[in-house]
Amino acid sequence: MDFTTALLSILTIHLMASISPGPDFVVVSQQTLRQGRKAGMVCGMGVCVGLLVHISYSVAGLTTVFGHSDYMTRGIGIFGGSYLVFLAYKSIKGSFAKPTQEPTQAEAPVQAEKKTKAKSAFWSGLIVNIFNPKAAIYFISLFSIIISPTLETEKLLLVIISIIAVQMTWYLTFIFIVTIPSVRVKFDRKVYLIDRFLAILMAAMGIYMIITYALI
Numbered sequence: 001m002d003f004t005t006a007l008l009s010i011l012t013i014h015l016m017a018s019i020s021p022g023p024d025f026v027v028v029s030q031q032t033l034r035q036g037r038k039a040g041m042v043c044g045m046g047v048c049v050g051l052l053v054h055i056s057y058s059v060a061g062l063t064t065v066f067g068h069s070d071y072m073t074r075g076i077g078i079f080g081g082s083y084l085v086f087l088a089y090k091s092i093k094g095s096f097a098k099p100t101q102e103p104t105q106a107e108a109p110v111q112a113e114k115k116t117k118a119k120s121a122f123w124s125g126l127i128v129n130i131f132n133p134k135a136a137i138y139f140i141s142l143f144s145i146i147i148s149p150t151l152e153t154e155k156l157l158l159v160i161i162s163i164i165a166v167q168m169t170w171y172l173t174f175i176f177i178v179t180i181p182s183v184r185v186k187f188d189r190k191v192y193l194i195d196r197f198l199a200i201l202m203a204a205m206g207i208y209m210i211i212t213y214a215l216i
Contacts, residue, residue: 003155006146010159011166013142018170023084023205024050027128028171029178030091030198031121037179039121044171046125048164053130055160058139059147077213080131084206087124091199096192133213 018025024047032040129135146159177183 003146007159007162010142010146011162014163015166015170017138018167021201023080023128023132023202024125026198026202026205027087027124028175030087030195030202031124032175032178033194033198034091034094035117035121037175039117040175040179041172042118043121043125044168044175046122046127047129047171048168050126050129050135051164051167052160054135054139055143055163058136058143059156059160074213076131077133078210080128080133081206081209081213083127083131084202084209086206087128088199088203088206091195091202094195132209 028040028043028047031043143159147156
């Protein structure tokens with residue numbers, strides 16, 4: 001298989017994987033619908049940084065450590081599942097909280113709150129992605145299509161950049177669509193129901209991960 005064909009195959013596979021519902025997509029959706037476009041974008045950036053971590057050790061061959069360490073795999077899987085359950089709990093709890101109207105004050109506290117929310121969104125995306133052992137297996141399989149001793153560094157960098165670009169392009173497209181005012185109005189009417197649904201989905205994924213990695 002020539003490089004161009006292999007690259008297109010990898011990008012097609014990764015696009016399909018990005019679109020399919022999973023912990024990353026659910027967290028980005030939840031952050032977008034609850035906190036808006038910026039939070040969704042920052043959360044997506046966190047996911048992409050997590051992807052870079054997985055890609056880095058996949059390319060470096062460190063995945064053999066996971067392959068020979070059941071305890072490490074279990075620990076990462078259980079922690080990742082627990083974090084998803086924690087996010088689900090926070091989301092459900094927040095969906096029942098009544099919004100309060102506070103008097104307008106100086107802009108500094110508002111800006112500080114926005115920065116805190118942005119950091120929270122970023123770390124949510126990063127942690128959920130990094131502590132998902134399935135991502136490690138996924139990237140081992142993905143890079144097996146193209147990695148070879150003769151692969152040039154420039155081509156490898158092109159593959160990595162293209163994967164991140166595909167991931168972020170999908171997130172930006174999704175975030176842009178759901179935050180269009182006419183579309184957002186429809187979501188806002190049911191925002192708490194959607195939030196609870198996404199939270200239940202996150203909790204189910206988290207519990208599944210905990211059970212799966214606790215029993216392996």
